[in-house]
Amino acid sequence: MGIINTKKKEKKSLKTILKEFPAEVRKDRKTKLLILLIAPIAVIVDQITKSLVVHFIPLYGSLWGAPYEGLFRIIHVRNTAIAFGLGHGFADELKAVLFILLPLVIVISLIVYSLYKNDQPIYQRVAFALIIGGGTGNLIDRIFRPDNVVDFVDTIWFGIDALRNVPILKLLSFERWPTWNIADACVVVAVAILLVGMIVEEVQAKKRKKN
Numbered sequence: 483m484g485i486i487n488t489k490k491k492e493k494k495s496l497k498t499i500l501k502e503f504p505a506e507v508r509k510d511r512k513t514k515l516l517i518l519l520i521a522p523i524a525v526i527v528d529q530i531t532k533s534l535v536v537h538f539i540p541l542y543g544s545l546w547g548a549p550y551e552g553l554f555r556i557i558h559v560r561n562t563a564i565a566f567g568l569g570h571g572f573a574d575e576l577k578a579v580l581f582i583l584l585p586l587v588i589v590i591s592l593i594v595y596s597l598y599k600n601d602q603p604i605y606q607r608v609a610f611a612l613i614i615g616g617g618t619g620n621l622i623d624r625i626f627r628p629d630n631v632v633d634f635v636d637t638i639w640f641g642i643d644a645l646r647n648v649p650i651l652k653l654l655s656f657e658r659w660p661t662w663n664i665a666d667a668c669v670v671v672a673v674a675i676l677l678v679g680m681i682v683e684e685v686q687a688k689k690r691k692k693n
Contacts, residue, residue, distance in 0.1 A: 499598070507597045514597055517607040521593075524615025528664040529622060532632040541629070544636075550658055555636040559661050560629045582624050589617045605679035612672035619665030633661040 494502075507514075539545055539558035549557040564581060572580065592610045596602065623631040639659040648655075 503598055506600060509600050514607070517604070518593070518596060518611050518614070520608065520611035521615035521618065524612060524664070524668045525619050525622070528615070528619035528668070531634070531664050532619075532623065535632055535634040539634070550636060553638050556634055557636045557661065559633050561631040561633045561661070582621065585617050585621055589614050589621070603679060603683070605675055609672040609675040609679070612668040612675070616665040616668030616672065619663070619668070631663070633663050633666075635663065635667075636661050 535556070535558050539556070541558055541560070542549065543558055545556040547555060549555060549559075562577075592614050596607060596610050596614075620631050637659050639656045641655040641657050
């Protein structure tokens with residue numbers, strides 16, 4: 483049978499973490515920085531695609547055909563909410579906190595955590611880098627674009643009408659999927675990676691216990 487380590491890790495104080503931070507960052511620095519490079523690459527791709535959309539497609543226009551028709555369209559719309567229209571009617575002060583300050587704190591925290599943590603699984607590092615990149619991409623829009631976040635990918639969605647009035651499942655009733663961008667895609671892919679990674683870890687842990 484495998485030996486299970488039941489010793490609990492001692493919780494470190496903030497003072498201890500800050501003191502050891504430079505030394506911890508230097509450990510496995512190349513791997514950390516290499517994976518974190520995913521973030522700026524995601525931001526660059528996101529901003530280039532958005533700039534192309536703004537330059538070539540008028541607001542509420544489409545690259546071909548009519549917006550919100552057909553299986554797939556590249557269109558030009560702006561999102562003043564978080565996602566799926568959530569928070570559209572919030573006060574400006576609340577929007578500043580939820581849409582700018584909170585994402586900024588999350589992005590900075592993930593960067594610091596990824597640099598500090600040495601035993602972080604690769605899948606988590608990749609997922610966090612994608613979240614950092616996606617979050618930064620949309621943050622740039624919210625701060626520097628006067629009409630807010632540029633969304634441009636419009637696809638049909640085979641919604642289920644019966645779920646239209648069920649709050650939690652309302653998303654599954656949409657006729658078309660809410661318009662999205664590269665930054666949104668990065669975050670969605672990151673969540674998928676985290677979920678799959680955690681499931682695999684759980685399965686592996688159960689196998690080890692059986693052995």
